[in-house]
Amino acid sequence: MRSVTIKDVAEKAGVSVATASRVLSGHPSTSSAARTAVEQAATGLGFRPNAQARSLRRTSTQTIGLLLPDIRNPFFADLAHAVEQRASEAGYVTVFGNANESSEQQDRYFDVMLSQRVDGLIAAPQGDRAGLEGILGSGLPTVFVDRVIEGADVPSISPDNRTGIREAVEHLIARGHRRIGYIAGPQSTSTGRERLQAYKEALAGSPAELSSDLVYIGDFQAASGAAGAHTLLNLPEVPTALLAADSLMSIGAISVCNERGLAIGSDIAFVGYDDIEAFTLLNPALTVIASDVDAMGTGAVDMLMQVITGEPATSRVLPSRLIRRGSTPELPEGTGA
Amino acid sequence: MRSVTIKDVAEKAGVSVATASRVLSGHPSTSSAARTAVEQAATGLGFRPNAQARSLRRTSTQTIGLLLPDIRNPFFADLAHAVEQRASEAGYVTVFGNANESSEQQDRYFDVMLSQRVDGLIAAPQGDRAGLEGILGSGLPTVFVDRVIEGADVPSISPDNRTGIREAVEHLIARGHRRIGYIAGPQSTSTGRERLQAYKEALAGSPAELSSDLVYIGDFQAASGAAGAHTLLNLPEVPTALLAADSLMSIGAISVCNERGLAIGSDIAFVGYDDIEAFTLLNPALTVIASDVDAMGTGAVDMLMQVITGEPATSRVLPSRLIRRGSTPELPEGTGA
DNA sequence: TTGTATGCGTTATCAT
């Protein structure tokens, strides 16, 4: 596995390594004779520049890190795709890390990214500022995506967590619902906190009930969505509508409704989060809260490029909105409050 | 952004870089005095070893490449998760590339992986041997996962594409279906080819119809599943059952059935591919063909480790099977042949 | 045990 080096190329081309290097990295001061000789030798030998050695001399690795909580969550898969495409267009390779919604794995990956000397980092972080001092203190150009850490001086691009939730709650109230169960995300994430907050705010002063009984705090995984649905549906006064804070928990919760023979859209209303294609397949199709994942991914890369080049970057909040479909019909008379 | 180097650590600890290096890389020959001094200095300075420099000296980068066709496909997202976890356990960082079901992007990434000097590569490849000569000739330890390239001397771990399809077709025939439409994967992939082949073989000599009209060749993306469903459902003699070769195409096709007001399970039978959680939410739940993604991912990593250490590795085929659910009921009398 | 010196593959500086 000893790879062919620039020295081999230079030898075969009959020039010095300096000249070979100049040709291969597109330096202007090269004769056309040298150019052809070196290029022939390089392709003939199947030469691949060693990125390690190159980035040792240069200051950049042309590499960015992408740290996500869960690649199996369709939202983050879409995000990864968007980031990766945009980064690739900008000439960057994406080093990907999956934190598995775990703080320890997240820390491990921060270390890895630092060691790999990525030129920048895009992360959907977890926890508070204390846990991120390594990254924050390192000076590594960083952008937060989807999730935000309060008090950290890191530009971010995140969804408007409040508007979508508020619209959803108001929508359900307008349809006659007075007991709206909420399956929340982990409070160690900004999305989890803000969405729960928005749910409470939308309920406060409304005709619908605001009670901690109606809230189950999950962890953005399908199993917790199922657990949440069980808990809420076992309440003495069963909610007439369910709202979940991400797609995986939505899946878990819907599955429980099905098991229990509760027909979504007739026996119980349901609002999911994130516009997963499969949700449109359900019958009735799922009403969801969604924002533009692609815009978030490409925006994150663009923002990171700004940070890397030293331009000032200002955080952005992307709109989110309610997409009304069949799972939230009018509540039949007398069923609600 | 000038990072702190081992030289800084050595200075602060009052030792030579050699001693610092020895301490930091766990070399036995170090005094406890030196150990504590160096370790204190390192943590005090926030030292992170430069992985580039390190792997320039060592022969390994402790990095593996993972080249997948489409991270938005839940099957590959699950696969990525499994690979990444197992690699991480083995002390490897995963560099991830998304080929977007495109040969050009795949080639670009092969180059990137080579340049990054990954210690090994796990790929779900596309195309034929000709397009892969770069990788094949490079000597880079490689394992194919899910997809295979005929004639390439690369160990692989892939699903048994035939059994699942055969079971599905036989199941449909047993339920009375005689016109079974098939939405196939791209013939540039082994999975696409083998599954189509299995479909044809299962039909040959059976009471059901074998005709090229009943086959639509898609590209493993949702849009092509929709196009396939349209084409097949526009046939003069409409199929009574549909079978799709991956989950994304299944989604596209189901969505078309819904649009057309064809109730799956009663108006038309449907068999999907890959056991996506959302498929169990459908009403009726989807009958699918599936194999064990986790086993495939961890198996691929283990196999790659063998190849890297020079042990002989033999290709494995993982079983796939039909999971019967509600979308393929008995055909009502007189509707079929 | 520790330090000195060398090399990994590449690019940049400085002569020529």
Add this chain to the structure above:
DNA sequence: ATGATAACGCATACAA
């Protein structure tokens, strides 16, 4: 335009 050479950060062979 080209070549010799130093330097990037780290790990090791060799000496001490």
